[in-house]
Amino acid sequence: MPPYAATACACSRSSTRCCAKSPTSRISPAESRATLxxxxxxxxxxDGVLNEPVDGGVRRPADWRPLPGSLEAVARLNQSGVRVCVVTHQPQLGSGDMTHDELFAIHQRMQEAVGQFAGRFDAIAFNPHADAEDRQAGKSALIADIARRMQIDAQTIPVVGDEWSDVEAARTAGAQPVLVRTGHGAATEEAHRDTLQSVDVFDGLPALVQARLG
Known part of the structure; x- marks a missing residue:
């Protein structure tokens, strides 16, 4: 198995690589429009951005429950011409507690759920390593790989997460780290408040999309 892998937008089992300032934000409306x-x-x-975190991790489709407004936010991005990719850490694969078929079934549920709002995920990439250092390195490698394959400058790509490792992975890849307070985000913000000056923080994905799309 490759160290970092991805499922294409249809969650094909044959694919192992990815396809082809308000109270809730530090971005002003004018800056948001310019960013768009x-x-x-x-x-x-x-987990924590699109869906509710689950103790022990999401291991089956029934465990995957979207956060309020997250799928509608993805659809708004799609309809505005923005590609949406997902990068997720799945150590259960590396430990043998979850199979690739089970992960693909979860991601198929995600595609079907966002499809109900006329949205889609252009790629869903995953890192199976449990080690903390490999976790960050894996995420940054996936971010860089997606940017390269889609021929988009990483510096223009917002990378949205709820944990400090997400912020560090985005920085390592040369992308724009964005923190949301959903999932573990509020605790992350509190723990790293002194080092978040250059990171945009939102209450959740819907707030981010509203700020950037208006």
Whole structure:
């Protein structure tokens, strides 16, 4: 198995690589509109950004429950011409507690759920390593790989997460780190408040999309 892998938008089992300032934000409306003009792709974390975190991890489709407004936000991005990719850490694969078929079934549920709002995920990439250092390195490698394959400058790509490792992975890849307070985000903000000056923080994905799309 390759160290970092991805499922294409249809969650094909044959694919192991990815396809082809308000109270809730530090971005002003004018800056948000300017950002949209250059934003062609956004990369989202999965658990804590799109869906509710689950103790022990999401291991079956029934465990995957979208956060309020998250799927509608993805659809709004799609309809504005922004590609949406997901990067997720799945150590259960590396430990043998979850199979690839089970992961693909979860991601198929995600595609079907966002499809109900006329949205889609252009790619869903995953890192199976449990080690903390490999976790960050894996995410940054996936971010860089997606940017390269889609021929988009990483510096123009917002990478949205709820954990400090997401911020560090985005920085390592040369992308724009964005923190949401959903999932573990509020605790992350509190723990790293002194080092978040250059990171945009939103209450959740819907607030981010509203700020950037208006």
């Amino acid at each position: 003009a250059t934003m062609k792709l956004i990369i989202l974390g999965r």
